[in-house]
Amino acid sequence: MSAPAPGLGDFSYLGPLFDAAAVHRADDHFVPPPEPAVGSSLAQDDEPLKSWGVANFVRSSLTAGLFHVEALNKLVTVVRKVDPYSPWTLLRCVLENFATAVWLLEGQTCDGRRHRALSLWDEDFRNRAQHEADVHHVVTGPDEKTGEQRRQEVKQLADNLGLCPLSTPRAGEIIVTAASTAGLDPEQTRASWRVASGFAHGRFWPHLRAAEPTGVVSTPGGRLISFQVDDKQLESLATACRTLLEHTARQYASRSTPP
Template identity: 30%
Template sequence: MGESPPGDSQVDQSVLRVFNTLFTRANPSLERAFDVEHSSTVDPTSSLASDDKALGDLATSSTVTSMLLAAADHLDALRSMLFEAKVLYIRAPYTLLRCALENASVAVWLLAPSNRDERIIRRLRWEWANIVDQYAAFELIKHTPVRSKDDRRMHLLALARTRGLSDDQVSAIAGRTIGFGQIVDLAAEENALLDKATNRVLWSMCSGISHGRQWPVLPLSEHSRVAPIDDKRVWVRLSISEKELLDIADVTLLTFQQGWHLFDQRRRGHGL
């Protein structure tokens, strides 16, 4: 199969109306993301303040707001594409939604557990994943950082031991790094409106599109045969599947809103 370049397409007005409903529902969460300095105060008597105290310079509150802001950036870019540029590219919307879903899912995953020890373990695991990626990049450019990778690993383990975590819990922190697929799964479990398996499939297709995989192209697009190339191949003209796009946008915005909901729960006073 060959793909005939379609350029971009105008957005159907009925689709715009549905997107307008979705973005209107999520707008309070989007607006506060861009005013995070004034909308993310953590009460010193809250559960989130206690988490931050246990983590020192690895405060969960700042990590979560950073993830939600990153999600908002990508969602706002999609909103601009739809309502300002008024075009729908075949792949770019899925790439934007994938990034937004991953970042929002991390926020939900970090905040969801009712048990503080589990929230702290997840924050430390997330930091270890960041360290692994960072030092892999350092090795590629032959950069020697001030602090070694092992020094930073030992810092994470020291925080865990100070918390009184078990040996198994401590060893899990700097073990196998957690991936976005697993985080998306765990975040979906925290929202009664989402289905874990459906969430994973939608995320996987967005990820595939982002990396140029062929398998999700047809499921995520409308397509029509244009002309034969030879006796085994044809040119196909593609346009975006508005239904699939709306489904993925709905899942992403629900996860984004859930992240802010959990953040508000944890940052208010007298929490656990």
């Protein structure tokens, strides 16, 4: 990680997360984990799920998180201009991405992991159906199906496998479960996520709990308070993201390799 620009502040505590992400970098792209090998536990999980398996969602979540980390890295080391919102917003995405990957990989039973994967696919197709309704999407190809049709296929597959009814995955619950699995404090990790979400949505309360006032400027309508990032709390969030990333990499490698 490059030295911070004068007046920017010292964000070197983000270095371990940037270094952990760089392990997955190759030239101009990130390298996704390989397909699970035949005979591995992950391949066994995914065999009846086909393209709707655990591995595909883990690889997608991992890649998205890595790109968010890189965006923050460039903001700090290349652009060298950090506002009080962007680091929290980016790391919120990172935390959700990596926590989702851990959550998918670490279900206690094969059926439990399949249920988690199909629940995410069900939600994915529900969101797709909402978008298609917004844009008035019309099916044109003979083999094309709508998000709602795909969603019904996912539900039918879950029924065929004897899985309990699919449930809507909740980010807070996923984060708590993943944090516990990875050896993090689940409540502290969720608290970091709540703060990050507050900044991402432009709420007022995060400034009171995770920002440091730096000055007051008089305005025609009153006074404008300047804030800067609370380094200690942002570091805690970055550390949780790194832990989840490294846990995902270890578990994927273990579960995608035959015993």
